[in-house]
Amino acid sequence: MLTFDEIILRLQRFWKDRGAVIMQPYNSEVGAGTFNPATFLRVLDTREWRTAYVEPTRRPKDGRYAENPNRVQQYHQFQVILKPPPDDVIDIYLQSLKELGIDIEKHDVRFVEDDWESPTLGAWGLGWEVWLDGLEITQFTYFQQSGSVDLRVPSAEITYGLERIAMFVQNVDSIFDIRWNDRYTWGDIYREFERQWCVYNFEEADVDFHMKAFDFYEREVPRLLERGLVFPAYDMVIKMSHTFNVLDARGSISPSQRAIYIGRIRRAANMVAKAYLGMVGEDEGKG
Amino acid sequence: MKPFILELGVEELPPFEIESLEEQLKENFVKVLNEERFEFSGIRTYSTPRRIAVFVQTLSDRGRDVEMEEVGPPLEIAKKEGRWTRAAEGFARRLGISVDELYEVRRGNKVYVAGRKVQKGRSIEDVLQDRIGSIISSLRQKKTMRWLPFQNIPFIRPIRWILALYGDRVISFTFLNLRSDRYTYGHRLLSGKLEVPSAQEYERILKENYVIPDRLERYEMMMREIEEEKGNLEPYRDESLYREINGLVEYPQAVVGQFDEVYLELPERVVITAMKVHQRYIALFENGRLASKFIAIINNLKEYRDNIVPGLEKVLKARLEDARFYYVQDTKKPLIEYLEELRDIVWHTSLGSMYDKVMRVKDLSLWMADKLGARRDVVERASLLYRNDLATLMIRDGKEFTELEGYIASEYARASGENPEVVQAIYDYTLMEEPRSLEGAILAIADRLDTIVGILSTGYRVKGSYDPLGIKKALYGIFDTIIGKGIHLDINAAIEKALEIYGLQDSIDDYSSFVFSRLENYLEEKEGIRWDIVDAVINSGLDDIYEIYARAKFLNRFRRENPQLFEEIVTGQKRAGNILKKADSIPEVRKELLKDPHEKQLYETAIRIRQPLEEALAQKDYPKAMELLLQVKGKIDAFFDNVFVMVDDDELRNNRLALLKMVKGLFDRMADFSRIQIEGK
Numbered sequence: 001m002l003t004f005d006e007i008i009l010r011l012q013r014f015w016k017d018r019g020a021v022i023m024q025p026y027n028s029e030v031g032a033g034t035f036n037p038a039t040f041l042r043v044l045d046t047r048e049w050r051t052a053y054v055e056p057t058r059r060p061k062d063g064r065y066a067e068n069p070n071r072v073q074q075y076h077q078f079q080v081i082l083k084p085p086p087d088d089v090i091d092i093y094l095q096s097l098k099e100l101g102i103d104i105e106k107h108d109v110r111f112v113e114d115d116w117e118s119p120t121l122g123a124w125g126l127g128w129e130v131w132l133d134g135l136e137i138t139q140f141t142y143f144q145q146s147g148s149v150d151l152r153v154p155s156a157e158i159t160y161g162l163e164r165i166a167m168f169v170q171n172v173d174s175i176f177d178i179r180w181n182d183r184y185t186w187g188d189i190y191r192e193f194e195r196q197w198c199v200y201n202f203e204e205a206d207v208d209f210h211m212k213a214f215d216f217y218e219r220e221v222p223r224l225l226e227r228g229l230v231f232p233a234y235d236m237v238i239k240m241s242h243t244f245n246v247l248d249a250r251g252s253i254s255p256s257q258r259a260i261y262i263g264r265i266r267r268a269a270n271m272v273a274k275a276y277l278g279m280v281g282e283d284e285g286k287g
Numbered sequence: 288m289k290p291f292i293l294e295l296g297v298e299e300l301p302p303f304e305i306e307s308l309e310e311q312l313k314e315n316f317v318k319v320l321n322e323e324r325f326e327f328s329g330i331r332t333y334s335t336p337r338r339i340a341v342f343v344q345t346l347s348d349r350g351r352d353v354e355m356e357e358v359g360p361p362l363e364i365a366k367k368e369g370r371w372t373r374a375a376e377g378f379a380r381r382l383g384i385s386v387d388e389l390y391e392v393r394r395g396n397k398v399y400v401a402g403r404k405v406q407k408g409r410s411i412e413d414v415l416q417d418r419i420g421s422i423i424s425s426l427r428q429k430k431t432m433r434w435l436p437f438q439n440i441p442f443i444r445p446i447r448w449i450l451a452l453y454g455d456r457v458i459s460f461t462f463l464n465l466r467s468d469r470y471t472y473g474h475r476l477l478s479g480k481l482e483v484p485s486a487q488e489y490e491r492i493l494k495e496n497y498v499i500p501d502r503l504e505r506y507e508m509m510m511r512e513i514e515e516e517k518g519n520l521e522p523y524r525d526e527s528l529y530r531e532i533n534g535l536v537e538y539p540q541a542v543v544g545q546f547d548e549v550y551l552e553l554p555e556r557v558v559i560t561a562m563k564v565h566q567r568y569i570a571l572f573e574n575g576r577l578a579s580k581f582i583a584i585i586n587n588l589k590e591y592r593d594n595i596v597p598g599l600e601k602v603l604k605a606r607l608e609d610a611r612f613y614y615v616q617d618t619k620k621p622l623i624e625y626l627e628e629l630r631d632i633v634w635h636t637s638l639g640s641m642y643d644k645v646m647r648v649k650d651l652s653l654w655m656a657d658k659l660g661a662r663r664d665v666v667e668r669a670s671l672l673y674r675n676d677l678a679t680l681m682i683r684d685g686k687e688f689t690e691l692e693g694y695i696a697s698e699y700a701r702a703s704g705e706n707p708e709v710v711q712a713i714y715d716y717t718l719m720e721e722p723r724s725l726e727g728a729i730l731a732i733a734d735r736l737d738t739i740v741g742i743l744s745t746g747y748r749v750k751g752s753y754d755p756l757g758i759k760k761a762l763y764g765i766f767d768t769i770i771g772k773g774i775h776l777d778i779n780a781a782i783e784k785a786l787e788i789y790g791l792q793d794s795i796d797d798y799s800s801f802v803f804s805r806l807e808n809y810l811e812e813k814e815g816i817r818w819d820i821v822d823a824v825i826n827s828g829l830d831d832i833y834e835i836y837a838r839a840k841f842l843n844r845f846r847r848e849n850p851q852l853f854e855e856i857v858t859g860q861k862r863a864g865n866i867l868k869k870a871d872s873i874p875e876v877r878k879e880l881l882k883d884p885h886e887k888q889l890y891e892t893a894i895r896i897r898q899p900l901e902e903a904l905a906q907k908d909y910p911k912a913m914e915l916l917l918q919v920k921g922k923i924d925a926f927f928d929n930v931f932v933m934v935d936d937d938e939l940r941n942n943r944l945a946l947l948k949m950v951k952g953l954f955d956r957m958a959d960f961s962r963i964q965i966e967g968k
Binding site: 026069071081084090103104105107108109110113125126128133134135144151152168173 | 299300301302336430432433434435437438443444445447464475476479535536566568583585586587591594595596597598599601602603605608609612632862957
């Protein structure tokens with residue numbers, strides 16, 4: 001039986017062999033692997049780029065105090081970016097599932113339309129969720145826009161849900177029962193972590209501080225961009241997004257404010273995207 | 288003449304787009320064949336998630352040649368002193384003929400030289416190479432994408448191969464990064480790349496490789512599969528779901544799965560939705576009640592069901608568990624307590640919160656309840672509950688369950704111990720089926736009328752099919768309710784009330800004309816009643832939509848059954864109308880001035896039927912009313928035949944005009960017949 005760490009290692013090996021730069025998780029809280037600058041910024045320009053990495057993904061609102069077998073506030077994505085996408089990208093992807101010991105010929109694998117969109121990042125693309133016996137194990141997207149900028153060279157983004165895949169190959173019913181390696185389960189490592197973060201996200205996070213922090217990060221974006229500091233400015237966007245997610249989990253954002261907050265993050269992401277294209281000398285594209 | 292096949296191989300298409308792409312490909316391709324003058328017969332099309340194809344049973348190998356006349360320079364320029372000029376030589380060269388083949392033609396007053404040019408029919412290779420780009424880019428699609436660097440032709444999903452065969456010969460052309468060839472692909476998991484020797488073998492080879500390329504045949508196979516697997520249970524019937532599934536598989540196979548009966552305690556539609564919306568499973572019923580089993584259509588062989596079904600069941604369980612979590616959390620407090628939370632939900636940025644809307648709808652519903660004799664207590668309570676599900680987890684966070692808005696409010700109202708009439712009224716508001724209670728119908732009408740009036744007041748207008756806020760749909764919901772339930776409501780008074788509740792001073796004209804102009808479309812679309820009849824009835828001064836409908840329906844049938852008679856009525860009324868248009872002030876009829884026996888008879892008949900007509904209309908006895916009017920009609924015709932209205936004598940003329948006005952007034956009580964369109968006039 002494939003352990004969780006073995007799944008990661010095999011995917012890394014598989015994509016390394018296909019020319020991907022194996023990156024590491026980003027060191028700031030992100031809501032998806034897409035936020036990692038290795039995706040968000042790198043997909044903007046027209047140069048070739050392939051990368052693959054694990055991304056621990058924080059979704060404060062999805063936490064259930066470690067009491068729900070399918071929902072946690074932090075899980076792991078395995079993110080692959082292929083720019084431009086090879087013609088046989090779907091076959092390569094299916095090959096990667098075989099690499100994980102999934103006998104796809106004897107299961108129901110389907111590509112179900114799911115057009116992905118991140119209103120905060122101003123990013124969208126067309127693609128599918130990939131079903132394995134009805135379970136969504138991957139989001140597959142051809143990026144068309146990022147940071148509200150049209151992408152002249154599209155990227156394929158393949159986002160594996162590592163826990164979902166592990167539950168499938170290990171045939172367990174709860175995230176917490178996933179074998180991480182021969183000694184530890186997912187629950188051994190993360191159960192208490194989950195519980196405490198849920199307490200923080202839902203009950204203890206300081207609303208006033210987060211509100212102020214959000215405003216602060218937002219002000220930093222234009223200031224840093226003026227000084228040509230594109231990467232630090234982008235980190236401010238990441239922090240805006242996570243701060244917003246915490247406030248949302250805390251129940252401090254009314255539905256009417258929600259759209260306003262999302263718009264503020266999107267505008268900041270657009271500023272950074274344009275500055276990045278300027279930095280790499282590709283700013284003739286439309287914004 | 289040989290068979291021909293053109294297949295575009297694509298990555299998995301959105302299921303709802305497949306049919307339209309298939310039809311458009313055929314349309315575009317046939318158009319090209321006609322324009323290029325090919326002979327062909329026996330067009331068929333194929334579509335699966337991974338391909339759209341058009342097959343031609345017999346196709347000529349090139350388009351027909353045609354000769355066309357082209358007119359060149361004027362004769363005096365083409366020929367000087369009996370010799371062809373350079374201008375003429377250039378013209379002939381361009382047509383590919385010699386100057387001796389030119390001849391003279393007259394156009395108007397001038398003589399020109401002309402020549403015949405042969406336009407060669409093109410080969411299918413040349414045509415496809417030249418026109419494949421426009422065939423593909425003129426397919427209308429909801430969303431398109433780019434998958435190649437700096438690509439200029441977007442498409443709905445990446446195109447990965449093109450197969451084009453004429454008999455056994457490859458028709459070779461290029462498109463984007465592809466060159467057409469004789470290869471296709473079978474089922475993604477059960478087959479691979481396939482060589483197709485000739486066009487007529489295309490379908491057979493795909494079928495042998497687990498692809499049913501014919502969409503309808505695949506649908507039938509799916510239905511047979513369902514039939515075989517369902518046992519003694521009844522599958523959930525939902526044409527749209529079935530068609531979607533048919534667009535998700537190339538080789539449909541049905542398997543049965545089950546779930547824990549504990550989830551049957553959830554509201555039935557929640558369970559059905561958990562299966563349907565995301566998983567595309569088909570719910571099963573036993574004696575009309577939901578069973579704890581489902582059918583899934585898989586895209587692999589059912590001999591692998593033991594591998595596949597446990598996965599399908601596990602995913603469903605997680606979704607049902609989510610639903611149960613929402614349900615348990617949401618029902619911890621009674622539905623009424625969510626009312627305050629509606630203050631935080633924006634309904635429309637310039638028209639306030641959902642709470643504001645609910646309060647307006649409450650007032651409007653209560654007003655209607657009084658008018659229509661409904662129970663005030665039920666209407667009031669239901670109006671304070673019917674939108675509260677917006678604040679619950681099931682609707683706020685519940686992903687696929689959001690489509691159950693309204694239904695969830697009714698289920699939670701039931702769970703909160705609200706009385707059954709209130710629960711029914713909330714359920715009826717959703718219009719998921721025809722309202723059973725008057726109170727629910729009132730809520731349905733009031734909610735939608737509030738929406739329409741509010742949104743129109745912001746300056747929003749529906750233009751053609753452009754109606755992103757869906758107020759036309761809302762209005763049609765009102766019409767459905769009024770007509771389905773037979774509700775007699777003065778719609779202008781209701782609009783006035785809605786405006787008053789908003790605190791708006793607007794005149795009702797714009798609102799009213801929106802409602803009535805759409806009513807004409809609605810009755811034509813849904814009831815097949817001609818719009819001019821509806822228009823005529825509306826102009827009798829009715830404000831009651833149900834009565835407009837009933838009367839227009841009657842007149843529409845009357846017209847169909849008595850076309851001649853109907854036309855005569857209209858002609859008479861138009862004639863009366865035209866004469867009256869010329870007159871300015873018309874006094875009352877003075878009996879002593881009636882001279883001619885025909886005008887006397889007309890007057891007497893009109894006086895005699897006036898009272899009975901009012902009574903018949905009040906009782907909505909339209910056949911009776913019509914019968915009375917027909918008595919007058921005979922006299923009008925005689926009147927027009929024998930009496931001259933526009934006599935010089937002022938007194939006499941005015942009296943005859945007054946008589947006509949009185950008579951037209953009687954018909955106008957039924958409908959303004961002068962507005963009816965008569966064919967050919």
